[in-house]
Amino acid sequence: MNNHNFKEQIESKILELPLMQYEWISPEELTFKEEVRQICKQECPMYGKSWSCPPAVGTVEECRLRCLNYSGAFLFTTIAEVTDIANMEETLQTRFDHEEITRSLGKIFQEEGAEVKLLSSESCAICESCAYCEGKNCRHPEYMIPCIESHGILVTELAEKYDIPFLDSMTTVQWFGLILYR
Ligand code: SF4
Numbered sequence: 122m123n124n125h126n127f128k129e130q131i132e133s134k135i136l137e138l139p140l141m142q143y144e145w146i147s148p149e150e151l152t153f154k155e156e157v158r159q160i161c162k163q164e165c166p167m168y169g170k171s172w173s174c175p176p177a178v179g180t181v182e183e184c185r186l187r188c189l190n191y192s193g194a195f196l197f198t199t200i201a202e203v204t205d206i207a208n209m210e211e212t213l214q215t216r217f218d219h220e221e222i223t224r225s226l227g228k229i230f231q232e233e234g235a236e237v238k239l240l241s242s243e244s245c246a247i248c249e250s251c252a253y254c255e256g257k258n259c260r261h262p263e264y265m266i267p268c269i270e271s272h273g274i275l276v277t278e279l280a281e282k283y284d285i286p287f288l289d290s291m292t293t294v295q296w297f298g299l300i301l302y303r
Contacts, residue, residue: 124193127233131195134229138222141295143197144283148301151194152275153185161270165244172252172259173245173267181273188272191238191301197226198285201294212294216243219296220266226300235302240274241266242296269299 128145135143158181161167167174178184188194199222201215223241230237245251245265252260259265269276276297280287288295 127235130233131229134232135226138225139199140222141198141200142283142285143195144285146194146196146279146283148188148191148194150279150282151185151188152278153181153188153273154275155181155273157181157270157273157275167244170251170254171244172262173265174271177253178267178271184272184274187238188274188301191236191303193302195226195230195300195302196279196283196285197298197300199296199298200288201296203292203294206291206294213243213246215294216241216246216296219298223266223298223300224264226298230300230302238301239266240269240272240299240301242268242298244268244271269297274299 158175161175165174169176171177179187199219201218203211203215206212220241223239227237227239245267247261247265252258277287279285280297
């Protein structure tokens with residue numbers, strides 16, 4: 122894969138997608154922290170309830186090794202307008218558009234010959250009740266996108282490094298996504 126042509130091709134194709142910001146980064150720049158996993162465990166109601174979240178995604182070290190198997194990464198954000206960001210139902214509804222954009226990006230990378238691993242914001246909500254809770258396999262493994270934080274990745278550090286501002290708005294939601302490719 123010629124890296125320069127590859128990126129140019131991708132950039133020409135993503136013009137139609139409503140991305141707020143994107144950065145080409147290296148998987149080596151990702152910081153994996155046990156502390157992020159601890160926050161999932163202590164503060165997220167989805168911990169232990171989804172194939173897209175810990176512990177189903179594996180240990181932080183397993184996630185790190187999986188990510189480092191890719192040669193490049195594409196970090197991006199999208200935004201959505203809501204009437205009140207504190208309204209979790211309304212706010213979480215906007216993730217579906219973000220995930221569709223993430224899948225579209227994944228397809229564009231695949232069209233250019235890349236193998237991809239997609240990570241998105243939040244746990245998967247494709248099914249009303251995740252098969253994980255019933256002790257069954259994921260119903261849509263090819264479609265489901267694990268959460269970035271589920272892998273222990275410190276998103277705030279990336280945002281700081283690449284000047285991605287955290288929006289201080291009660292009516293704008295910002296979602297992060299990551300495409301790992303090789
Ligand atoms: S696709 Fe369904 S079973 Fe798979 S992670 Fe998402 S909610 Fe769970």
